[in-house]
Amino acid sequence: MRIHILGICGTFMGGLAMLARQLGHEVTGSDANVYPPMSTLLEKQGIELIQGYDASQLDPQVPDLVIIGNAMTRGNPCVEAVLEKNIPYMSGPQWLHDFVLRDRWVLAVAGTHGKTTTAGMATWILEQCGYKPGFVIGGVPGNFEVSARLGESDFFVIEADEYDCAFFDKRSKFVHYCPRTLILNNLEFDHADIFDDLKAIQKQFHHLVRIVPGQGRIIWPENDINLKLRPWRWAAGASRSWWVSRVTGRRKS
Secondary structure (H helix, E strand, O other): OOOEEEOOOOHHHHHHHHHHOOOOOOEEEEOOOOOOHHHHHHHHHHEEEEEOOOOOHOOOOOOEEEEEOOOOOOOOOHHHHHHHHHOEEEHHHHHHHHHHHHHEEEEEOOOOOOOOHHHHHHHHHHHHOOOOOOOOOOOOOOOOOOEEEEEOOOOEEEOOOOOOOOOEEEEEHHHHHOEEEEOOOOOOOOOOOOOOOOOHHHHHHHHHOOHHHOEEEEEEEOOOHHHOOHHHHHOOOOOOOOOOOOOOOOOOO
């Protein structure tokens, strides 16, 4: 399959490009700003990069699928060409769910701060345990040479962002990831360009928590007032479908 990615040099979209290439697809992409380090990482993977969004990049060889980044808006020449020519398209998070995360044990790291660091640590822990996990991280961890890979086990670690998916899908990205293990680092008001207030962000995290399976795991700091889970109807006790236990890092005296 030939896949063309609009906004390919963003950390998330660049990671998707690497995964698509590892799946054996022919991958091309364009961005308003093509420069290192992302351009270097992508070119090493054999991915052709195009500067700008001139609609001619979709001709004469029309891609089988266009993945549209959330920075793209109506009026973008490539976006308009995709719609006019009826070229199949989807958002990055949707593609990731449909072609990579399905049937994987997804470990998602969400929160306002520390997602990249925590996701990198979780990936390295799994790596050292011999699992060779897949991952998409918003940076290149020091112990790896890339920001994304398919991996060789069921485990897949992802930095889970609450920003929206695309101009045609305004849900938070992380609702597509369907995690079985969810790490919530912290929560503060952020992304004022798309969220009106903290409650609007908390609503998205509420949606995320609701899709964790009953046999899944959620890890969050008890002392973060913005992550209080009381309204989310937890039941205590291992016999319940959803259960809560407390883990403390305090050393016994």
